[in-house]
Amino acid sequence: MTAAGATRTAAEAARAAGTPPGPPTAAPAASAAATGLVPAGDFDAVVVGAGPAGSAAALVLARSGKRVCLLERGPYPGSKNMYGGVVYPRILDGLLLDWWEDAPVQRWVTRRATMTLTDDQALTIDFRTESWGRPPYNGATALRPEFDAWLAAKAVDAGAVLVTSTTATGLLRDRPGGAVTGVSTDRPDGDLRAGIVVACDGVNSFLAKQAGLHGPVDPANYTLGAKEVLAVPARTIEERFGLGPDQGADFEIIGCTGAIPGGGFLYTNRDSLAIGVVLHLPALATAGVRPEELIAGLKAHPAVAPLVAGGELVEYSAHLIPEGGYDMMPALAGAGILVAGDAAAMCLAAGIWLEGVNFAIASGMAAGEAAAAALAAGDVSERGLAGYRRRLQDSFVLQDHRRLRHAPHLLLSERVQQRYPQLACDIVEDLFTVTNPEPKPGMRRLVRRQVTASGVRLRDLAADTWRALRTFG
Amino acid sequence: MSTAPPGSGDPDTATGSDEPQSPGPDDPGAALGPILVCRRWVDLRPSVDPLTGAVGNDPRTSGASAADDAALEWALQAAEAWGTSVVAVTVGPPGSQAVLRDALAAGAARAIQVDLGSSGDAASVAAEITAVARALTARMVLCGDMGVDRGSGAVPALVAAAMGARQALGLVDLAIDPTEPGVVTGWRRLDGGRRQHLRAQAPFVASVEGVSTRLRRASLVGVLRSGGAPIEVVVPAGPTGGRVPSWMPASTGPGRPRTHVVDGPNPHEPAWRRVILLTGAGTDRPALRVVHAEPVDAAHQLIAALADWGEWE
Ligand SMILES: Cc1cc2nc3c(=O)[nH]c(=O)nc-3n(C[C@H](O)[C@H](O)[C@H](O)COP(=O)(O)OP(=O)(O)OC[C@H]3O[C@@H](n4cnc5c(N)ncnc54)[C@H](O)[C@@H]3O)c2cc1C
Numbered sequence: 177m178t179a180a181g182a183t184r185t186a187a188e189a190a191r192a193a194g195t196p197p198g199p200p201t202a203a204p205a206a207s208a209a210a211t212g213l214v215p216a217g218d219f220d221a222v223v224v225g226a227g228p229a230g231s232a233a234a235l236v237l238a239r240s241g242k243r244v245c246l247l248e249r250g251p252y253p254g255s256k257n258m259y260g261g262v263v264y265p266r267i268l269d270g271l272l273l274d275w276w277e278d279a280p281v282q283r284w285v286t287r288r289a290t291m292t293l294t295d296d297q298a299l300t301i302d303f304r305t306e307s308w309g310r311p312p313y314n315g316a317t318a319l320r321p322e323f324d325a326w327l328a329a330k331a332v333d334a335g336a337v338l339v340t341s342t343t344a345t346g347l348l349r350d351r352p353g354g355a356v357t358g359v360s361t362d363r364p365d366g367d368l369r370a371g372i373v374v375a376c377d378g379v380n381s382f383l384a385k386q387a388g389l390h391g392p393v394d395p396a397n398y399t400l401g402a403k404e405v406l407a408v409p410a411r412t413i414e415e416r417f418g419l420g421p422d423q424g425a426d427f428e429i430i431g432c433t434g435a436i437p438g439g440g441f442l443y444t445n446r447d448s449l450a451i452g453v454v455l456h457l458p459a460l461a462t463a464g465v466r467p468e469e470l471i472a473g474l475k476a477h478p479a480v481a482p483l484v485a486g487g488e489l490v491e492y493s494a495h496l497i498p499e500g501g502y503d504m505m506p507a508l509a510g511a512g513i514l515v516a517g518d519a520a521a522m523c524l525a526a527g528i529w530l531e532g533v534n535f536a537i538a539s540g541m542a543a544g545e546a547a548a549a550a551l552a553a554g555d556v557s558e559r560g561l562a563g564y565r566r567r568l569q570d571s572f573v574l575q576d577h578r579r580l581r582h583a584p585h586l587l588l589s590e591r592v593q594q595r596y597p598q599l600a601c602d603i604v605e606d607l608f609t610v611t612n613p614e615p616k617p618g619m620r621r622l623v624r625r626q627v628t629a630s631g632v633r634l635r636d637l638a639a640d641t642w643r644a645l646r647t648f649g
Numbered sequence: 650m651s652t653a654p655p656g657s658g659d660p661d662t663a664t665g666s667d668e669p670q671s672p673g674p675d676d677p678g679a680a681l682g683p684i685l686v687c688r689r690w691v692d693l694r695p696s697v698d699p700l701t702g703a704v705g706n707d708p709r710t711s712g713a714s715a716a717d718d719a720a721l722e723w724a725l726q727a728a729e730a731w732g733t734s735v736v737a738v739t740v741g742p743p744g745s746q747a748v749l750r751d752a753l754a755a756g757a758a759r760a761i762q763v764d765l766g767s768s769g770d771a772a773s774v775a776a777e778i779t780a781v782a783r784a785l786t787a788r789m790v791l792c793g794d795m796g797v798d799r800g801s802g803a804v805p806a807l808v809a810a811a812m813g814a815r816q817a818l819g820l821v822d823l824a825i826d827p828t829e830p831g832v833v834t835g836w837r838r839l840d841g842g843r844r845q846h847l848r849a850q851a852p853f854v855a856s857v858e859g860v861s862t863r864l865r866r867a868s869l870v871g872v873l874r875s876g877g878a879p880i881e882v883v884v885p886a887g888p889t890g891g892r893v894p895s896w897m898p899a900s901t902g903p904g905r906p907r908t909h910v911v912d913g914p915n916p917h918e919p920a921w922r923r924v925i926l927l928t929g930a931g932t933d934r935p936a937l938r939v940v941h942a943e944p945v946d947a948a949h950q951l952i953a954a955l956a957d958w959g960e961w962e
Contacts (some may be wrong), residue, residue: 363869
């Protein structure tokens with residue numbers, strides 16, 4: 177019942193609801209929920225995880241008329257999620273008309289910089305364009321509790337049933353080892369049957385593992401991302417980063433993680449900064465350094481300290497990233513199940529690019545389309561779901577991943593992490609150091625001198641340059 | 650009044666109406682009426698602007714307090730024991746329907762939202778809850794003891810007063826006996842680690858602390874059904890307070906006695922003597938007296954003692 181007038185009493189309202197005032201029928205409390213409207217019965221699809229991948233999958237499925245349940249273990253979508261801070265939502269162009277009008281954006285990124293740090297040097301390639309601050313935009317800083325909740329609400333608007341505070345604890349099958357027919361959850365009477373399960377349960381996907389889609393887990397394929405959110409007034413951010421009121425900056429940083437392969441980032445939200453590091457997991461385990469120490473070191477670096485000065489710590493969080501890319505991807509489909517987003521290692525982590533959300537959304541959309549088509553055809557076998565892989569192959573998701581499949585190895589190598597940042601900074605320092613009365617050295621001599629001093633062999637430098645050209649070219 | 654640890658001695662009778670109650674033996678549930686459980690939607694993690702002190706609320710971090718959840722659990726247990734049903738009510742904006750859906754998922758039969766806008770003071774909220782209770786002929790009301798946002802705990806007391814019901818407030822534990830429909834026994838804290846043991850028969854209003862129990866985990870079926878279940882929305886007749894009975898306090902802020910001038914000690918007395926006079930140090934005090942009495946008699950004795958000490962005119 178909804179309010180029809182402003183003058184009703186409780187009794188009138190109860191009467192209007194068709195329920196006479198007075199005691200409602202005395203029914204045992206436990207069965208009272210049976211008066212609800214939503215059928216408790218089964219769904220066409222269960223999507224596990226209301227992150228970007230899950231909400232996109234649920235949205236597509238609901239739009240195609242399927243009964244879809246979106247399960248989320250957190251109290252609301254995004255409540256348990258963290259990332260660096262920049263989304264590239266152009267993938268939403270085909271899904272949500274003028275998404276930028278109501279997307280919960282903090283700032284539109286108009287400035288991108290790549291910083292190379294040594295202990296006391298910094299070399300920054302800095303780019304800015306006003307065009308990224310206008311529709312259809314490019315990237316935006318956004319807070320996950322807001323962004324994920326917004327995208328999940330779109331799925332709910334389209335008809336998906338969102339169930340929060342509920343964890344999928346396992347897969348249901350038609351027979352031992354057979355096709356997946358739903359999930360069990362941590363609620364009483366918590367089995368949820370469905371024609372198909374779309375596992376979007378993030379980097380540590382227990383469902384994909386239980387389905388046997390993942391090979392053995394290799395920690396070398398993972399990095400740990402840790403970040404601090406520092407409250408800084410909006411005006412101060414705009415002054416320090418040279419930004420307009422809605423504009424944001426995205427700094428990717430290398431050479432800030434000591435002996436641990438990885439990188440760093442610094443992003444501007446509306447009135448906070450996100451600063452953090454991404455660290456190769458096995459190296460972190462043996463280094464005896466804690467991530468927050470590395471963040472503290474990054475914040476103290478002379479090139480970074482003025483940018484974050486006075487920031488008050490309001491949040492600290494950490495999360496795994498499936499860094500291995502194409503070569504660590506699981507089988508993407510099994511009978512009755514599809515895997516999308518980080519659960520399928522779709523996050524693209526290739527140095528200057530750390531893009532997970534857009535890859536998650538795109539793979540979620542493809543999973544939703546493939547699931548809807550398979551349900552319509554009545555064939556959710558592995559073969560019936562093969563359209564999912566085809567869709568991903570036709571899109572940037574697998575094309576970018578395949579092209580950049582060697583990037584993680586290259587970027588996490590010792591030379592790229594340790595020696596080249598030092599070498600680059602030393603060359604530039606030499607270049608700009610005026611040593612009068614000596615004349616300026618020739619560029620070639622200068623580079624040769626620094627390469628020799630760095631101990632990098634020319635053969636390795638040439639090989640890495642060639643690999644980089646092949647990887648990124 | 651007596652103080653007794655849980656389980657020992659006879660419980661006190663909760664204060665309020667003394668009208669006799671005898672649930673019909675054939676259909677105890679119908680005779681009892683539904684149990685009304687009050688749930689307040691509140692931000693459990695509000696943000697405070699460090700510069701302005703402004704409190705920011707976020708619907709995503711809002712929900713029912715542990716005390717309100719405990720009240721719901723007791724209500725459900727009582728309804729199961731006595732064969733009646735639970736109706737959940739909230740007084741708040743449309744967003745507050747979330748706490749009603751939680752109640753429906755856990756097993757409440759009906760849910761009513763009184764749309765009082767963003768907030769109402771304790772008296773208005775109590776008046777709305779009383780109106781709902783009357784409309785449903787609900788004679789048992791359960792609430793959390795006080796709002797987590799520095800609530801005063803006044804609402805349950807005001808509802809009890811308006812309903813002419815017994816009140817058992819701030820309970821830390823409750824016992825529900827299937828053989829005694831409409832009767833709850835409870836315990837509440839007293840100073841010095843003591844507990845007061847109370848027994849209340851319908852009509853009653855009981856408020857419980859969050860520690861008293863944990864809300865059951867709603868079944869998946871319950872959660873799914875609660876999502877689409879109807880919620881009855883009541884829009885009060887007038888602006889906030891329009892239905893507040895005249896006898897209810899307009900404000901439930903803390904009572905502040907008016908200041909009055911107290912003459913200081915004679916300035917010609919020596920300093921040590923003035924200190925003694927000001928602090929009362931070293932003077933004899935009346936011996937502590939523990940009184941065992943029925944509530945009405947206890948009240949008379951308290952008043953007499955206060956008059957003796959010159960604190961009651
Ligand atoms: C430090 C860090 C920085 C990053 N920076 C960026 C960046 O700047 N830009 C970018 O695009 N990407 C970034 N990423 C990557 C990006 O966060 C992920 O790729 C993206 O979030 C993947 O989305 P997803 O939906 O697949 O998974 P997730 O976002 O992890 O969502 C999974 C959801 O599933 C839920 N869930 C998990 N298990 C269960 C279960 N059993 N039952 C019910 N629910 C469950 C979780 O609560 C969660 O809501 C970063 C990642 C990290 C860790």
